[in-house]
Amino acid sequence: MRGSAFLLRVMPALLLTLGLNGCLFGPDYVRPKVATPATFRFETNEAAELANAPWWEQFQDPALNDLIAAALADNKDVKIAAARVDQFLGQFVTTRSALFPQISAGFDASRQRASQAGPTPLPPGVGPVFNEFQAPLMVAWEIDLFGKVRRQTEAARASLLASEEGRRATILSLVASVATAYINLRDLDAQLAIAKATTDSRAGSVKVFQARFSGGDVSQMELAQSQSEYEASLAAIPQIETQIAQQEDALSVLLGHNPGAIPRGRELAELAVPAVPAGLPSDLLERRPDLRQAEQNLIAANALIGAARALYFPSISLTGLFGSVSGQFSKLFTGPARVWSYAGSVTVPIFTAGSIGGQVQQAEAQQQQALFQYQQTIQVAFQEVDDALIALQKSREQLVVQGRQVDALRNYARLARLRYEGGYTSYIEVLDAERSLFNAQLSYTQTHGVVFNSLIGLYKAMGGGWVVQAEGMTGRVMQQGAAVHGANEAATEQPQ
Template sequence: MRRMWGLLLMVLLAGCTTGSDYVRPDVAAPVHWSVAYDAAADVADSRWWQQFGDPVLDGLIEQAVRQNLDLKIATARVDQYLGALDTTRAQFFPQISAGFDAAGKRTAGQTNESYQAALSATWELDLWGRIRRSSEAAQAQIAGSEAGRRGVLMTLVANVASGYLTLRGLDRQLEIATATEKAYAESLKLFQLRFRYGTVSQLEVAQAESQYEAARQSIPVYESLVRQQENLLSLLQGHAPGPIPRGKALDELTPPAIPAGIPSQLLERRPDIIQAEQALIAANAQVGAAKAAYFPKISLTAALGAASTDIGRLFTPGSELWSAAGQVVAPLLNFGQISGQVKQAEAQQQQALFQYRQAVLTGFREVEDALTKTTRGKEQLVAQKRQVAALEEYARLSRLQFEAGTSSYLQVLDADRSLFTGRLNSTQTQYDLLVSLIGVYKALGGGWIDAAEKPGATARK
């Protein structure tokens, strides 16, 4: 008989788990990314920002990883879910508490006192897997929040690197504008002197002055953009706006390597995809927890202590008390409350499923866009450099023809204006190309996120 009851107790404790176990859904992946996985993984796992060869950039990224407030917020969110998991797991064990009661009552001239001290325990038997599914959901939420933190880290490193490259590009454009303004100022002085001696007309002086002012007005525009970019980088590093140190010039930076194609397995390491899948796992587990409400809820309670009408004799022999009870509560008539909760959980599971699939497809799109932008950006930069060289020759020949009296100054103005614009556009394309390379690494995610976190381990403090 004892063996039979022991076996029955084991069966009850083992119980069953409501709801289906999680199975990763299939998402169609592009088939034309055929580069070897190892080759692409080596690139995706490296500290790609160090390939630029600029120690200042390395220092800015390390500072940001240590001090960025968004990353600290994401880290605190992970700790929040760790606490939630501890709360859920505690339900697997009896909840023990201690209590002391003292009461007094006077009736018909008599005073009655009573004292009681006891330890009590309450334990819910997880026969249908409600607590197990809730624990599974809590664990998935932790993994999802950690993936979210890694996503913040990934975005932070990419934003610091792209922000710094943009800053160096704006510095270069400001240099071009300043040098052009200086050259136009010298040309204007020369024209004003020639007008004084009657060798040029007032019209040509006005044209030279217009050219000078056009270059001059671009300087404060780029100065403002430079300052805004410095403020952005200061924010990313977690401190008040201020100057940002400079390292290598834009032309001195070495672009990081990019593989010719990307295997779709690499995208599985993207934090946003991991986070979306963990949200799906949690939602799937919540469906099981909701379905467990259809079944009886079994709880055991027990108390052990002492009671007496004299506090001095509370713990003497004969004052002992104990109690034990079991409770079974089964849903009988709830007018659709439980089914409504199940439908809600199932709908949330469907939302999480579609969000996961959307995250995967978005990852494919972002990688493809980044690769396309990089490839086309290289072609555009080569063409623009050839255009700048042609415009330099155009400007030189136009000025020679004007000095020789065979063309008007309008041609010189057109050549100089085109050259100024061409140089600015070429610089813009140059740092846009570098930023697009960063976009490839950001789209891939991967092991470089762990590499980025190592110098900034104090971000968790």
């Protein structure tokens, strides 16, 4: 008796240890080797270690800072990504719960009548109508001897971390999108200012030519040429204003607001130019959340191979019941009413017509897909950084050349008008010079915006610690981050 009691005391602990430290089938995850170049193809010598700082503040525009803060707080894509993290957190908790015994309680009360004409007659003195009360406490536990649940938990944890990295990737894209949209808006504002200034200048010329035409000093053709150029610049204004309104609407949606006007800060030409972020290709594996997300997806797919292979082996379950059954409620919790039972079951697959093999094949194929997706994501990341670097270098060169072109055309337009006023040339030369100057000014402004957008694209492609700082500006990051960290710690402490 004493030995049996001791066995009953230590058996649960032994089974729990066995369930948590049994076999694990399937491959353990090892990060794949990646062919990483030593440097980027179009590396610059002006780079600075700024990838961990909020780079948008380098523009020194408080209005842009406020817009990004508003977007991080209210953008719907960020909220959707945050809700997705909650979803995978719940999935992780649900999956991991299968590692532990499931305990439930119940209470049943019934009144029934037994047949007096049945094959088993009632004992003498026992009436056919009786009551029955039950208060059981039930325990059920599937022992994870071969690691199926632990591999499923590993996959659920990786999926949770992938969703968290997906949320960070959303934040990264959002900050870059808001900054790009704002730069585009200020670019359009500058183009509108050029178009209005040119239109005002040409309106003055039209008035002068109308007066001269009335006095017979110029021909009707010269007056018509002057009016034509005036109407051309005037027609550009509503086109640019349409683009501005559409850009404001798009930016409003990024902020999580209904379409509306957008507050401005500095002019495009007054914005400070951010420094170029430094970094090596190998740094991207840790900096970019989309790469970390792809790796966590690979970890999850890798773990599910083990969960599928574990189906080949026996499934062991334990059940137990302890409670009371009585015909009278007043005696339900007395000693004679006590009942208990415990049992164990083993289920072994013998013939499944290829069902388990198909699941293993499916898991292995999904792991290969995740592996190739991870490798492709890395290559695309290298491409995006190189594309942003070359775009920045060449747009800067283009801006310098266009700046000289604008200066030359401005001088050309001034000299052409002086020659016309002096009677040395026709008004066509003046129109050509002013038309070229107008187009060059618009092109210069557009290229100026391209330079800023190339810098924004480079910060987006490089990733870095600034994403974490931006994450801290979102609504539920503290509460959610603590939950994910807790899940990570729990999975780390789980015996393997």
